Amino acid sequence: MQEQVIMVSSITYALKSQELLQKRGIFSYVEKTPKELSGRSCGYSLIIRDTARYEEAVQLLMSYDIRILRPREGA
């Protein structure tokens, strides 16, 4: 199954995001952002398996003022 990645800036935002998504029934797991996505920057990502809800997940997190990083942001 293809997974979708939501990149955030820190572990705190990743865990906060995970909880917000979980309350909405969107399950994710937290990983260090892969280098091919992060460039040289450090950060954490949420891996969303239910790709159909990816956009919903992004919008939800943005509504909570969580900054979603673009791939290679900070490189």
Added chain:
Amino acid sequence: MIYFDNAATTTPKPESVLRGMERGFHVYGANPGRSGHDMAIKTAKQVFECREMLADFFHAKDVSNVVFTQNCTQALNESIKGVLRQGDHVIISCLEHNSVLRPVHKLSLEGKITYSIAKVFENDDERTLRSYESLIRSNTKLIIATHGSNVCGLVLPIQKIGELAHSHGILFLVDAAQSAGVLPIDMQRMNIDFLCMPGHKSLYGPSGTGVLITDHGETLDTIMEGGTGSSSTEYTQPEFMPDKLESGTVNVFGIIGLKEGLRYVRQKSLPVIYKHEMQIASYIYTQLSRMPGVLLYTGPLKMGRNLPVIAFNIRGLDSEETTEQLNQMGYALRGGYHCAPLAHEYMGTLEIGAARLSIGAFNTIEQAKRFCMDIKKLLKKTISIEFAGMCDRIILDMCNFV
């Protein structure tokens, strides 16, 4: 040993704190927020859960506003030095601990800021407020208030002071060193911009833990920079919270212990804890007030107006001599100046200091009764020594006369 020094730190800690920390040593030994392996993520989750609990307990706007520090002093320094700029004016109360006074005073000695000291009036909030208000200037940036004095236990009207501060567009910092885990604190309702507290006092966490909660973290100058596990390739400190104010590895096991301590406090509930502690403190206060040889420095203890903290002296004894005698009798109290010269100036004890008794959740009324009986014995002993001294002097004078 009967421990009456909870204002310094609480002991014992709840069993759950010890168990939580022990489990942490075995299971959560990784560095949170640095690596990507499973143990690092799980450890980070423990830290995050403590942050969440604190944010909820103190009504912070967001979990990211919760910053872990090594103690309350660090939290105070980060806020005070972080928020103040050249030319700012600060108002503090006359009961502040050195952890507020010293950073403020240092900044003033450096010519960076000026500060004023507001008077506190026991059982008269309006006068206390007017004192703060009378000191407000056009350049007042920050008002600081201890929620409760670590020496005499007087509680300040922080909600009203917060309202006053915000009505003038001034930021408000509360030193909750003695009140976090005893009195309810709602940052939103009380207009608190910076809330500083130790983890190791009435939150029953271990030493080496402290907390700063603020919505203004992103506007603060940092006093420490370093590795945060985020934005690693940038030479500058991240601007987002809590990373901006949390450089280096946090005290993971301490935070896990703090989480359990906070859970203990929540389960017991603040009203139950406060009532229990005040019942014991009030009993002791009442007994001491009936002993002519004991000097007290506040009126009778009142719920909401006092913390379970009593400052006292025994006539004829230096305060540290009193606490040393009590130590030999099996009681742990603190004598001297309690890192709070302003409070001693307020109490009129700048020359002699005071003995301080501070109650915690694990103290009992039986301990209080035993203490009061032993104070009577100490008074008798002190009077006997004084009387013997007087007799010696009389005899000596008579011999010299002859």
